[in-house]
Amino acid sequence: MDQINxxxxxxxxxxxxxxxxxxxxxxxNDHVNFDLIHGEVHALLGENGAGKSTLMNILxxxxxxxxxxxxxxxKREVFSSPRDAIGAGIxxxxxxxxxxxxxxxxxxxxxxxxxxxxxxxxxxxEAKIAEMAERYGLHVDPRAKVWQLxxxxxxxxxxxxxxxxxxxxxxxxxxxxxxxxxEIEELFRTLQSMTEKGKSIIFISHKLQEVMEISNRxxxxxxxxxxxxxxxxxxxxxxxxARLMVGRDVVFRIEKKSREAGEVVLSxxxxxxxxxKGIRALNGVTLNVRSGEIVGLAGVAGNGQRELADVxxxxxxADEGQVVVQEEDITNQSVKVGINHxxxxxxxxxxxxxxxxxxxxxxxxxMKNYYQNPVGKxxxxxxxxxxxxxxxxxxxxxxxxxxxxxxxRLLSGGNLQKVILAREISSLPKLMVAVQPTRGLDVGAIxxxxxxxxxxxxxxAAILLISEELEELISLSDRIYVxxxxxxxxxxxxxxxxxxxxxxxxxxxxxxxxGEISQ
Amino acid sequence: MSDITTxxxxxxxxxxxxxxxxxRLDEPKGWYSALLSFLAVVVALLVGxxxxxxxxxxxxxxxxxxxxxSFGSVGVFSDTMVKAIxxxxxxxxxxxxxxxxxxxxxxxxxxxxxxxxASMVVLLPVLPEDAPRWIFILxxxxxxxxxxxxxxxxPGFLKAKYNVNEIISTLMLNYIAxxxxxxxxxxxxxxxxxxxxxxxxxNAWLPRLADYAKEYPIFRGLTTHFGLVFALIAAVxxxxxxxKSQWGYEIRLIGDNPHAAEYAGIxxxxxxxxVMMLSGALAGLAGMSEISGVVHRLQGSISPGYGFTGIIIAxxxxxxxxxxxxxxxxxxALILAGREIQPTGIPTMxxxxxxxxxxxxxxxxxYRIYFARRVEE
Numbered sequence: 001m002d003q004i005n006x007x008x009x010x011x012x013x014x015x016x017x018x019x020x021x022x023x024x025x026x027x028x029n030d031h032v033n034f035d036l037i038h039g040e041v042h043a044l045l046g047e048n049g050a051g052k053s054t055l056m057n058i059l060x061x062x063x064x065x066x067x068x069x070x071x072x073x074x075k076r077e078v079f080s081s082p083r084d085a086i087g088a089g090i091x092x093x094x095x096x097x098x099x100x101x102x103x104x105x106x107x108x109x110x111x112x113x114x115x116x117x118x119x120x121x122x123x124x125x126e127a128k129i130a131e132m133a134e135r136y137g138l139h140v141d142p143r144a145k146v147w148q149l150x151x152x153x154x155x156x157x158x159x160x161x162x163x164x165x166x167x168x169x170x171x172x173x174x175x176x177x178x179x180x181x182x183e184i185e186e187l188f189r190t191l192q193s194m195t196e197k198g199k200s201i202i203f204i205s206h207k208l209q210e211v212m213e214i215s216n217r218x219x220x221x222x223x224x225x226x227x228x229x230x231x232x233x234x235x236x237x238x239x240x241x242a243r244l245m246v247g248r249d250v251v252f253r254i255e256k257k258s259r260e261a262g263e264v265v266l267s268x269x270x271x272x273x274x275x276x277k278g279i280r281a282l283n284g285v286t287l288n289v290r291s292g293e294i295v296g297l298a299g300v301a302g303n304g305q306r307e308l309a310d311v312x313x314x315x316x317x318a319d320e321g322q323v324v325v326q327e328e329d330i331t332n333q334s335v336k337v338g339i340n341h342x343x344x345x346x347x348x349x350x351x352x353x354x355x356x357x358x359x360x361x362x363x364x365x366x367m368k369n370y371y372q373n374p375v376g377k378x379x380x381x382x383x384x385x386x387x388x389x390x391x392x393x394x395x396x397x398x399x400x401x402x403x404x405x406x407x408x409r410l411l412s413g414g415n416l417q418k419v420i421l422a423r424e425i426s427s428l429p430k431l432m433v434a435v436q437p438t439r440g441l442d443v444g445a446i447x448x449x450x451x452x453x454x455x456x457x458x459x460x461a462a463i464l465l466i467s468e469e470l471e472e473l474i475s476l477s478d479r480i481y482v483x484x485x486x487x488x489x490x491x492x493x494x495x496x497x498x499x500x501x502x503x504x505x506x507x508x509x510x511x512x513x514x515g516e517i518s519q
Numbered sequence: 520m521s522d523i524t525t526x527x528x529x530x531x532x533x534x535x536x537x538x539x540x541x542x543r544l545d546e547p548k549g550w551y552s553a554l555l556s557f558l559a560v561v562v563a564l565l566v567g568x569x570x571x572x573x574x575x576x577x578x579x580x581x582x583x584x585x586x587x588x589s590f591g592s593v594g595v596f597s598d599t600m601v602k603a604i605x606x607x608x609x610x611x612x613x614x615x616x617x618x619x620x621x622x623x624x625x626x627x628x629x630x631x632x633x634x635x636x637a638s639m640v641v642l643l644p645v646l647p648e649d650a651p652r653w654i655f656i657l658x659x660x661x662x663x664x665x666x667x668x669x670x671x672x673x674p675g676f677l678k679a680k681y682n683v684n685e686i687i688s689t690l691m692l693n694y695i696a697x698x699x700x701x702x703x704x705x706x707x708x709x710x711x712x713x714x715x716x717x718x719x720x721x722n723a724w725l726p727r728l729a730d731y732a733k734e735y736p737i738f739r740g741l742t743t744h745f746g747l748v749f750a751l752i753a754a755v756x757x758x759x760x761x762x763k764s765q766w767g768y769e770i771r772l773i774g775d776n777p778h779a780a781e782y783a784g785i786x787x788x789x790x791x792x793x794v795m796m797l798s799g800a801l802a803g804l805a806g807m808s809e810i811s812g813v814v815h816r817l818q819g820s821i822s823p824g825y826g827f828t829g830i831i832i833a834x835x836x837x838x839x840x841x842x843x844x845x846x847x848x849x850x851x852a853l854i855l856a857g858r859e860i861q862p863t864g865i866p867t868m869x870x871x872x873x874x875x876x877x878x879x880x881x882x883x884x885x886y887r888i889y890f891a892r893r894v895e896e
Contacts, residue, residue, distance in 0.1 A: 313782075314784075315781065315782065334784060335782065336784035338784070339783075339784050345782065347782060352776070352778055352779075353776075353778045353779060353782050354779065354782070355776070355779060356771075356772050356779045356780075357776065358775045359771065359772065359775050363768070363771070363772070367772065367783040368783055370765055370768050371765050379766070380759075380764050380765065381763060381768055383763070
């Protein structure tokens, strides 16, 4: 008995117990337990903000836990820096690579190491690295400069960097998010060959299909808590994992008057667009929003939501497809054309896109009507009219700020969002694109933002609500589309969270329904 | 969380308090900013005094001399203003560009091209030699502004179209401008082989106060020229543009947050080109006013770096057009009187110290510093 227990302990290369990490306003990890068995690929599944990255940042020494213990190879460890973690054999490959573009692969791998001490004998190290790359099937030329490499190759360099430092436990933070399909296959082959050679891998992801394909066991996190710890992938169904991930919380219902939706205001047809890295982010999106309804767009972050909002509002060019607002094709027109067609936009990023931090409240609320009466007159801005307008909005939207001359950088998140909402709603929009309108706000602010959105629905605006908060989507929306890898997976009208969860992780609605019939 | 605590560990036992620094959560009052700038200048002068003392001079006597040599009489004050005029204009040129976070380092080159354009009117010649004075001046004004704007257009267009870094392009264009000028003063418009053009005829000169000495004897010998009026008008115009116009709103919005500007439907590219042109036009106007008001001929040494000093002035004036006027006068005084104590060296050093102090004082606008009693932990 004793013998068996000890064998099990030796097999468990990582054991984290009761990990607690508190950030201001969020409990990122709430008594999380996690263990990793020698030679396995262990997936860490969860939505954005579920606490996956926090947990792994603790394991890799970037953060320090508030409570809980970490054992590596059966030994209690306290990491105060990533250097300590790598010393214990734990290496993390981040989603954003940390490489010097102008240096060679070898130079990047050696960067920060104590060797070589004096003479940079690159040839020796190049040979060493080439040999190591060969062994694990990580094909990359050690002499190539990093900027010449594809994203997949750069990722291999990151992995090599960790292996070279003696890591036998690799944490991969959403490694497939940046890769093309063929590169994903190659990555999976590499992971396979590494586990065969005795490495253990933690695979962070929210893509169920990949998790099922590559991993042996899976731990699911939801809102900082473990909903299932280390269950074997074999034998669990996709539906089950999806449910564990999105949860089954009691959805709080918001008082919502029933209302017949009117005519179609926004119609998006077969839209295709690329993201900032030049990768296809929208892969033929078709949807419509009618007046007097809130249409939700659900999806895990990075599945094309931001790009869709950008294309509709004119901030990004579409490669193909159409954006029609009130029967007028405004595809690839300027932002101003969109504004003049009654599109208002609550951007995802309040501070970097939605407002100008060092300008006053007044200057921020006139952002979209500074050239129109009564604020704009001829070539000039009527500052009295602008101030009056700002004061009016401050009162109507209860923006808590001493005067309208105050710079908005001094405002709290909730008040900043009110400034944006005041501006966007007072233009009497026909179509409102709201991206994550309540993220990061406190309960009171969330409520007032939601009520403002509902009031717009009453007033007959068409609202496209893009959010990662499923409860909010379900309670506010009349219909919900689910987007996955730039495609609409389907549409639900009854707020069926199981279906949404499955679609968010890459199952078509058709498949779900077929499955139901066959059952 | 967000406050920075600085502790002097070595003096832990000596002082029962610690200095805490935290970001201001409210807007400081207008007078606070002015007072701070004033105190910064005082501190800088004290540091300068120490420097002079260290070099073996008498700080008090030196300062007294500087004050006397720049503000001591109407005559020297007039000379101070002559120095201040081009500084005002180049300072305004930098102000408008910097407001949009467009780093025009090329006011010097635009100054030279503006001067060249204005000279062309006389030397090409564009106008007959005996054309009336007001036509001459207006034409030279238009040419100076036009060529300055054109020279600003080049880096503006390159940035808007190909995202060429304007710092590099404007800096390099400075050399081109100087050499372009040199070509003309050495080869084309050289007077008898000297590296300068001929003296402009009187009807191409900007009126000076001294010109009216007959009517008003008090103006005798005063060199302040009509460029001062140009500079003051320019300051008012830039003020109106920045704070009262829709265009100025766009400029300030782009300067503070280009993403927000784009989101509000404002064309950033268009404004890059326009603002660079306006900036170039102002620097070009500075060149015209200098050539027509002071030098009266095209030559190599028309600017002791007015364009570069304009950068410093714009910064010190915190990009406020009226403050640019005041700061320019102070700098004009330093340039003029500094030369009397030492051609270079201490006066330039004092300029530097003033700048460092003023920029450092900005920290106090953004942060609050207070002493907190050290609580034993």
